[in-house]
Amino acid sequence: MPGEHDVWIPVTLAAPQPASTETIADATPAATGTATTSTATTSPAPHRARRRMPLVAGLVVASLAVTGGAYAVSTAYKDVTLDVDGHVTTISTFAGSVQNLLDAQGVRLTERDLVSPATDAALTDGADVVVRFARELTVHADGEEVTAWVTALDAHEALTSLAARGTDVALVASRSGERASLALRLDADGPVAVVADGDTTVVGNGRDGLAAVLAEADVTLEAADTVRVVSLDAAGIARADAQGADVAVVVQRIVEEDVTTEHALPFETETKDDSSLYKGESKVVQEGADGVRTLVERVVTVDGEETSRTVVSDEITTQPVAKVVAEGTKERPVVAAAPAVSGGGSTGPVMSGSPRAIGQELAAARGWTGDQWQCLDSLFQKESGWNPSAQNRSSGAYGIPQALPGSKMGTVAGDWRTNPATQITWGLNYIEGRYGSPCGAWGHSQSVGWY
Numbered sequence: 001m002p003g004e005h006d007v008w009i010p011v012t013l014a015a016p017q018p019a020s021t022e023t024i025a026d027a028t029p030a031a032t033g034t035a036t037t038s039t040a041t042t043s044p045a046p047h048r049a050r051r052r053m054p055l056v057a058g059l060v061v062a063s064l065a066v067t068g069g070a071y072a073v074s075t076a077y078k079d080v081t082l083d084v085d086g087h088v089t090t091i092s093t094f095a096g097s098v099q100n101l102l103d104a105q106g107v108r109l110t111e112r113d114l115v116s117p118a119t120d121a122a123l124t125d126g127a128d129v130v131v132r133f134a135r136e137l138t139v140h141a142d143g144e145e146v147t148a149w150v151t152a153l154d155a156h157e158a159l160t161s162l163a164a165r166g167t168d169v170a171l172v173a174s175r176s177g178e179r180a181s182l183a184l185r186l187d188a189d190g191p192v193a194v195v196a197d198g199d200t201t202v203v204g205n206g207r208d209g210l211a212a213v214l215a216e217a218d219v220t221l222e223a224a225d226t227v228r229v230v231s232l233d234a235a236g237i238a239r240a241d242a243q244g245a246d247v248a249v250v251v252q253r254i255v256e257e258d259v260t261t262e263h264a265l266p267f268e269t270e271t272k273d274d275s276s277l278y279k280g281e282s283k284v285v286q287e288g289a290d291g292v293r294t295l296v297e298r299v300v301t302v303d304g305e306e307t308s309r310t311v312v313s314d315e316i317t318t319q320p321v322a323k324v325v326a327e328g329t330k331e332r333p334v335v336a337a338a339p340a341v342s343g344g345g346s347t348g349p350v351m352s353g354s355p356r357a358i359g360q361e362l363a364a365a366r367g368w369t370g371d372q373w374q375c376l377d378s379l380f381q382k383e384s385g386w387n388p389s390a391q392n393r394s395s396g397a398y399g400i401p402q403a404l405p406g407s408k409m410g411t412v413a414g415d416w417r418t419n420p421a422t423q424i425t426w427g428l429n430y431i432e433g434r435y436g437s438p439c440g441a442w443g444h445s446q447s448v449g450w451y
Contacts, residue, residue, distance in 0.1 A: 078125035082107075085133055086153050086188050095123050107131060114151045135183040138172040140228065145172060154185040154206070155229045156246045170234065170250075173210055173227035178220065180227040182210045191244050194219060195235050196251035198303075202243040213249060224254040255301045258312055265291035267320040277328025278364045288323030291316060348413030348422030355386040355400060355420040362424050368438055376438035379445055380427070388420045401427025 076096055082089050084107055095101040099119040102109070109115060112134035117127070132151040139148045139162060152158035155171055162169050173180040186192045187206025194201045194217035201217040208216075210227070221227070228250050232239055235248035242248075267288035277283065294317040300308045351358045356377070363369070363376050383402040384390035391398050391406075398406025399416070400423045409416035409426040416422045435441040435451070445451040 078123065080123060080127045080129060083130045085131065097121065097123055098129055101129060112149050137183060140170040140172050142168050154188040156187055158184060159231050159247065170228040170230045180210055180214065180221055182229060186210060186213060186229060187247055190246060193237055193242055193245040193248040195248055200237060202245055219251055224256060226252045226254060252302050257299055258296055259299050260294060260296050263293045263295065265293050265316065265320045267322055269323045269325060271325050271327050273329045274326035275329050277326060278330050278369065279328050281328040281369050283326050285326050286324035289321040291320030292318035346413050347415045348419045348425060351421045355388055358420050359424045362428060366428060372438045375442040379438060379442045379451065388418065388423055399423040401430065
């Protein structure tokens, strides 16, 4: 045949007897179907964590031919090490390229996955092939949450690679009911610190997954709790206390509750005119009462510290009741004092109304309203029942004020026997001169029975 001949090494040997046949396809979530090339023989290799991506130094092309029971072996027969997401296997294979090797082992890649050397690189004896599957994670960086694809072996590598995004970087676990999950190992070959409820627990095996680590730390999640994976520094754990851990799982207890508070709404005071009261007089018609404002706020606490407070509702649940005060508009009567007479030809003031009404007007003209009027009303009610013709049969006291003798009232006017205004005017003069006020006179009367 024209052209250069391949280099052949004719040998006669029995079929290879592998130490074990181990499939790598189980290590990749994207693997489907079966390999199209010949089955590779594999022998287990010790576990190696955080294996670095190897550099391909050269390319060797080889062939193999089988004729009449004798094997013609080219330099394509080789032993390689395949690391699929930390699952390391030593493989004896005839694959000529990295892609052929992956196909033979059932390893399927997506556009986000990483492989070194590249898939189109030739496979050489003693080569290291490293595959890292991409995983979608929620990353919290400097106060914001974003979605990122990472090809790290574990959370420790992911945090290291994502550190450039900001100083406060965390991997946020997905929550479903009382479970938490992270699409990544916590630590491929070491322990993990768990921080919850103020305590720190170190769990020995970080490969078991987030749910298993939390269970071993005896941490039960509530529905609203958050779970983050952070560096030791971010968790506030000194490396001397970490017992070999490089990352920490931090559980934050989130409590959300509606808090109701009531606040008083002060009542207002209203005034209205009252023609039955004299100017300067007032009385409370209706007492005031405070209203109630009910405020409902949604309060969120993280590990017992309040982080937010949002108004849910703000309503006036009880309206305030205004205080109503009546203020008098009636003019006070002006009463001229009658000249003192001895024989009694003059008359006192002529006023309409009942003796009691006249007495209230004359008292108000002196400023005796309110309590003072009540005292005067009680005093004259006791003395005469406001009867201008009342006469004490035993003492001779006469009239509304029960003057003794009745003729004393003639100092006001000569009609003292029949005019209520004359009698009341004398009585008010007497009370003012002796007791100073109706309440002073009423108090004396209650004490000794007379005034």
